[in-house]
Amino acid sequence: MRTDEFEFDQGAEDMPTDPVELRGRRRGSERMVILERAGGTIEHTEFSAILDHLRPGDLLVLNDSYMLSNTLAFRYDDEAVDVIVYGHESDGANIVKVDTEQTLSPGLTLTSIDDAELTCRLIAPQPDRLWKVAFEPAERLMPALDRYGRRVDETVPLDPANWRTAPEAYRSVYAKKPGSLEIPSAGLHFSRELLDRISEKGVELAFITLHVGATEILAVRHISADQVEDHKVRSEFFEVGEKAAAQINRALAEGRRIIAVGTTVMRTLESLAFHGEPKAAVQAQRGWTDLYIHPGFRFKIVDSLVTNLHRPRSSHIVLTAAFAGKDLVMQSYAEIIEKGGYEFDMFGDCMLIL
Numbered sequence: 001m002r003t004d005e006f007e008f009d010q011g012a013e014d015m016p017t018d019p020v021e022l023r024g025r026r027r028g029s030e031r032m033v034i035l036e037r038a039g040g041t042i043e044h045t046e047f048s049a050i051l052d053h054l055r056p057g058d059l060l061v062l063n064d065s066y067m068l069s070n071t072l073a074f075r076y077d078d079e080a081v082d083v084i085v086y087g088h089e090s091d092g093a094n095i096v097k098v099d100t101e102q103t104l105s106p107g108l109t110l111t112s113i114d115d116a117e118l119t120c121r122l123i124a125p126q127p128d129r130l131w132k133v134a135f136e137p138a139e140r141l142m143p144a145l146d147r148y149g150r151r152v153d154e155t156v157p158l159d160p161a162n163w164r165t166a167p168e169a170y171r172s173v174y175a176k177k178p179g180s181l182e183i184p185s186a187g188l189h190f191s192r193e194l195l196d197r198i199s200e201k202g203v204e205l206a207f208i209t210l211h212v213g214a215t216e217i218l219a220v221r222h223i224s225a226d227q228v229e230d231h232k233v234r235s236e237f238f239e240v241g242e243k244a245a246a247q248i249n250r251a252l253a254e255g256r257r258i259i260a261v262g263t264t265v266m267r268t269l270e271s272l273a274f275h276g277e278p279k280a281a282v283q284a285q286r287g288w289t290d291l292y293i294h295p296g297f298r299f300k301i302v303d304s305l306v307t308n309l310h311r312p313r314s315s316h317i318v319l320t321a322a323f324a325g326k327d328l329v330m331q332s333y334a335e336i337i338e339k340g341g342y343e344f345d346m347f348g349d350c351m352l353i354l
Contacts, residue, residue: 068147
């Protein structure tokens with residue numbers, strides 16, 4: 001499928017740089033587009049209206065990961081350089097960008113300015129000016145990011161003052177596991193009050209973990225290849241515990257709807273079932289997924305999807321097209337652009353696909 005079929009006119013002014021609470025609004029007030037696949041209909045409403053489209057017995061699956069700072073200061077000779085951490089690798093390495101104009105070589109070791117025991121050894125250059133590196137000792141990286149880290153973002157620049165003073169605004173209300181390097185953003189729309197009302201309606205909640213990393217880098221999300229199928233995504237770590245696996249299996253056995261909140265949840269659930277039959281039982285597991293979902297993909301678990309509004313030519317909009325059908329998805333984006341006022345990306349509006 002040609003990538004240019006996912007082009008539309010969306011400007012940078014449509015991408016807010018702060019969560020809704022920091023802009024004087026409440027969670028749940030975001031606009032929402034509802035795609036009903038069976039009838040091919042498109043509805044424009046507010047996110048809080050999701051309650052009207054959920055049914056008793058639905059299983060709502062949520063990602064409980066939250067975002068850390070991603071940038072640490074290191075020393076290279078006499079120069080201080082920023083090392084921006086973009087993702088974890090299945091072999092224990094990390095994907096980073098070293099912010100320097102100097103020529104770097106594999107084997108070079110940088111030393112943390114804030115934590116003298118932490119080093120960053122360059123292993124191999126990667127596409128898009130990235131490096132595969134080893135932080136040593138590896139167990140010091142996350143505490144260092146938490147204590148000394150700053151945010152540097154290419155996708156949607158964050159206000160550093162807000163990030164430091166109000167980090168909870170950048171997390172879902174149910175987040176509890178640090179590890180993401182970008183925001184699992186679909187969950188930001190839920191307030192505690194709305195989740196309580198959803199539970200009271202008889203909707204079951206299940207929590208899984210996927211630590212968002214290098215799939216969110218703009219150069220990785222943006223599909224530059226002429227054909228969608230030629231694009232590649234990077235691996236991300238996920239974990240589905242015994243409780244969540246049991247909830248998923250009960251819903252599958254009883255024919256109840258399974259609703260993924262976010263592309264991270266979609267990738268995790270469909271990774272669990274990738275080698276099995278549709279609606280077959282899944283196993284609790286932890287590991288890495290490099291699943292790339294594009295039109296032609298055979299979905300085996302997820303029945304509905306909550307996702308944000310995505311940029312043109314992105315792997316995320318291609319995923320939604322695989323799930324809802326390209327024509328319906330692109331028709332909805334045409335309406336979104338025509339109506340105006342919609343906001344895209346992490347802190348923007350959203351879509352419910354039924």
